[in-house]
Amino acid sequence: xxxxxxxxxxxxxGQLLIGLINGSFYALLSLGLAVIFGMLNIINFTHxxxxxMGAFAAYLLLxxxxxxxxxxLIVVPILIGAxxxxxxxxxxxxxxxxDHIYGLILTxxxxxxxxxxxxxxxxxxGEPYQVPDLLQGGQNLGFMYLPTxxxxxxxxxxxxxxxxxxxxxxxxxxxxLRAATENPALVRAFGIxxxxxxxxxxxxxxxxxALAGVMAAPIYNVSPQMGSDIIIxxxxxxxxxxxxxxxxxxxxxxxxxxxxxxxxxxFPEASSTVIFVIMAIVLLVRPAGLxxxxx
Amino acid sequence: MVSLADLAMxxxxxxxxRSLSVAFAMMLAFxxxxxxxxxxxxxxxxxxxxxxxxxxxxxIGYVGLLSFGHALFFGWASYLxxxxxxxxxxxxxxxxxxxxxxxxALGLVAxxxxxxxxxxxxxxxxxxxxxxxYFVALRAPFTGGEDGIQNVPRGRLxxxxxxxxxxxxxxxxxVTVFAGFLFIYxxxxxxxxxxxxxxxxNEARAISLGYKTERYKLLAFVLSASLxxxxxxxxxxxxxxxxxxxxxxxxxxxxxxxxxxxxxxxVFGPVVGALLIVAMxxxxxxxxxxxxxxxxxxxxxxxxxFRRGIVGEIANALRVKL
Numbered sequence: 001x002x003x004x005x006x007x008x009x010x011x012x013x014g015q016l017l018i019g020l021i022n023g024s025f026y027a028l029l030s031l032g033l034a035v036i037f038g039m040l041n042i043i044n045f046t047h048x049x050x051x052x053m054g055a056f057a058a059y060l061l062l063x064x065x066x067x068x069x070x071x072x073l074i075v076v077p078i079l080i081g082a083x084x085x086x087x088x089x090x091x092x093x094x095x096x097x098x099d100h101i102y103g104l105i106l107t108x109x110x111x112x113x114x115x116x117x118x119x120x121x122x123x124x125x126g127e128p129y130q131v132p133d134l135l136q137g138g139q140n141l142g143f144m145y146l147p148t149x150x151x152x153x154x155x156x157x158x159x160x161x162x163x164x165x166x167x168x169x170x171x172x173x174x175x176x177l178r179a180a181t182e183n184p185a186l187v188r189a190f191g192i193x194x195x196x197x198x199x200x201x202x203x204x205x206x207x208x209x210a211l212a213g214v215m216a217a218p219i220y221n222v223s224p225q226m227g228s229d230i231i232i233x234x235x236x237x238x239x240x241x242x243x244x245x246x247x248x249x250x251x252x253x254x255x256x257x258x259x260x261x262x263x264x265x266x267f268p269e270a271s272s273t274v275i276f277v278i279m280a281i282v283l284l285v286r287p288a289g290l291x292x293x294x295x
Numbered sequence: 296m297v298s299l300a301d302l303a304m305x306x307x308x309x310x311x312x313r314s315l316s317v318a319f320a321m322m323l324a325f326x327x328x329x330x331x332x333x334x335x336x337x338x339x340x341x342x343x344x345x346x347x348x349x350x351x352x353x354x355i356g357y358v359g360l361l362s363f364g365h366a367l368f369f370g371w372a373s374y375l376x377x378x379x380x381x382x383x384x385x386x387x388x389x390x391x392x393x394x395x396x397x398x399x400a401l402g403l404v405a406x407x408x409x410x411x412x413x414x415x416x417x418x419x420x421x422x423x424x425x426x427x428x429y430f431v432a433l434r435a436p437f438t439g440g441e442d443g444i445q446n447v448p449r450g451r452l453x454x455x456x457x458x459x460x461x462x463x464x465x466x467x468x469x470v471t472v473f474a475g476f477l478f479i480y481x482x483x484x485x486x487x488x489x490x491x492x493x494x495x496x497n498e499a500r501a502i503s504l505g506y507k508t509e510r511y512k513l514l515a516f517v518l519s520a521s522l523x524x525x526x527x528x529x530x531x532x533x534x535x536x537x538x539x540x541x542x543x544x545x546x547x548x549x550x551x552x553x554x555x556x557x558x559x560x561x562v563f564g565p566v567v568g569a570l571l572i573v574a575m576x577x578x579x580x581x582x583x584x585x586x587x588x589x590x591x592x593x594x595x596x597x598x599x600x601f602r603r604g605i606v607g608e609i610a611n612a613l614r615v616k617l
Binding site: 037043091094095098100101102104105106108109110111112113114115116117119120228232233235236238239269272273276277279280283284287288 | 355361363408409411412414415416418419420422423426427430431433434544548551555583584585586587588589590591592593594595599602
């Protein structure tokens with residue numbers, strides 16, 4: 001045990017770890033929002049609800065089918081991603097060409113429906129989800145105690161973020177995607193099925209949110225309002241980072257999580273508002289966002 | 296990209312003044328007669344929300360800016376009014392003015408930040424700023440946290456009229472809301488309002504014509520925030536309560552819903568929408584969480600097939616201005 005700026009190292013690093021965990025979720029969710037916005041021109045307000053659905057799906061699979069965390073990690077993104085594809089076919093494809101605000105309002109409505117349904121069936125109290133056996137316990141690193149599950153969340157989300165970045169920026173499929181973002185008509189003329197690509201992109205973005213939900217289930221209580229709590233913060237993260245850059249979204253997410261964690265140590269009263277304050281400052285000095293190209 | 300302008304309707308047959316006068320007379324008649332048949336508190340609530348929605352509509356309908364954080368001005372004005380009336384002993388007219396001024400000041404700060412970005416970012420910024428001020432309201436000592444400010448005295452208006460009498464309060468709310476409504480109507484039909492519409496249709500062009508669009512947008516934002524504040528301050532007196540519900544994001548969503556249902560960019564749409572949504576929430580209150588589902592479903596239906604809203608559809612069918 002030692003102290004830094006008068007704060008015991010356990011507390012400091014403990015909060016830093018929580019910050020990194022929160023940052024992982026901000027990064028995963030803002031990444032999904034950026035990918036969806038790039039292809040669909042829609043700010044997906046349902047993203048928070050889909051994250052919540054991911055957590056609930058993991059909980060229900062364990063509760064009723066006895067399928068454990070590791071199965072959920074694979075099955076849930078596919079399942080919830082598929083519901084995303086249904087949503088895209090049923091609703092979103094009709095508003096893509098309208099003013100952006102209609103996409104926002106529509107997905108806001110969907111988020112209300114989903115949250116309302118889950119509150120009806122599960123109440124708003126929330127359900128606990130056991131940390132998987134393999135990731136129980138933790139390490140004492142001397143300056144802090146590191147729970148294994150938390151370390152896993154950070155490492156795994158970094159891997160997922162990097163893989164997504166790689167797939168979009170460095171593969172052939174990703175280059176189609178980027179081309180279709182720039183000029184869908186031209187890409188269609190080359191014989192690529194752009195509407196199908198849009199549909200799958202939305203499914204993928206939703207799957208990312210669901211994956212974040214599964215990872216969040218053992219850390220936070222699984223509750224119907226967990227999505228709306230986080231989505232507004234993620235919007236602020238997106239405003240700060242700008243949605244022009246995949247890597248920018250990831251870095252901003254992690255950085256803001258860490259800043260939030262540090263604020264909890266040094267100035268706890270401001271911990272729930274610090275991200276919004278940073279957003280205001282960024283708007284003053286760099287209106288286009290840290291990584292944004294357009295206003 | 297189809298913009299909000301796709302709502303533009305067939306041209307009205309006359310200048311539109313006759314249909315507007317008739318509709319206004321109908322609205323006035325309704326609110327004059329209604330308290331004899333309907334519960335006055337319900338009507339006062341509807342009136343407060345009607346003003347709130349009209350203030351919101353000033354931004355979305357006439358400047359094309361979607362604010363997803365209007366609860367910030369509504370809720371905080373309600374806190375300020377309640378605080379001034381209860382703890383400082385302000386008379387009601389001063390308390391309401393104080394709340395409205397608070398809404399204006401918050402609007403100036405939030406507007407200054409939000410207009411630095413456009414389109415979808417504008418909505419996200421306003422939502423985030425409102426959430427920040429929700430957390431401030433949750434923590435600030437004077438707001439009373441989860442309890443809110445309760446038992447706010449209604450007081451005597453100008454020292455003469457005892458507002459604890461339900462009908463006197465109703466007349467006070469009615470007059471104030473109608474004054475706000477006419478003020479908004481005046482704004483959108485002034486040269487300033489014409490510039491706002493030009494910005495909505497094509498901001499780049501308005502800039503090239505020499506208009507400092509940022510200033511116009513900021514002034515419109517502050518006006519909208521002040522009127523939302525006026526509505527919130529009135530609501531605090533009507534219910535004698537200021538609470539966290541009014542600053543939460545669900546309230547920002549509700550005002551979007553009311554305006555959308557009634558008709559974005561119509562003069563009377565927000566009033567009709569507010570009446571309908573408040574009625575729905577009052578009569579369906581026992582359904583609990585289903586209200587959330589129903590609200591969501593209305594949003595989805597409106598966006599997919601009913602973008603003009605009720606009043607917009609009527610105006611379009613009759614080819615009149617409403």
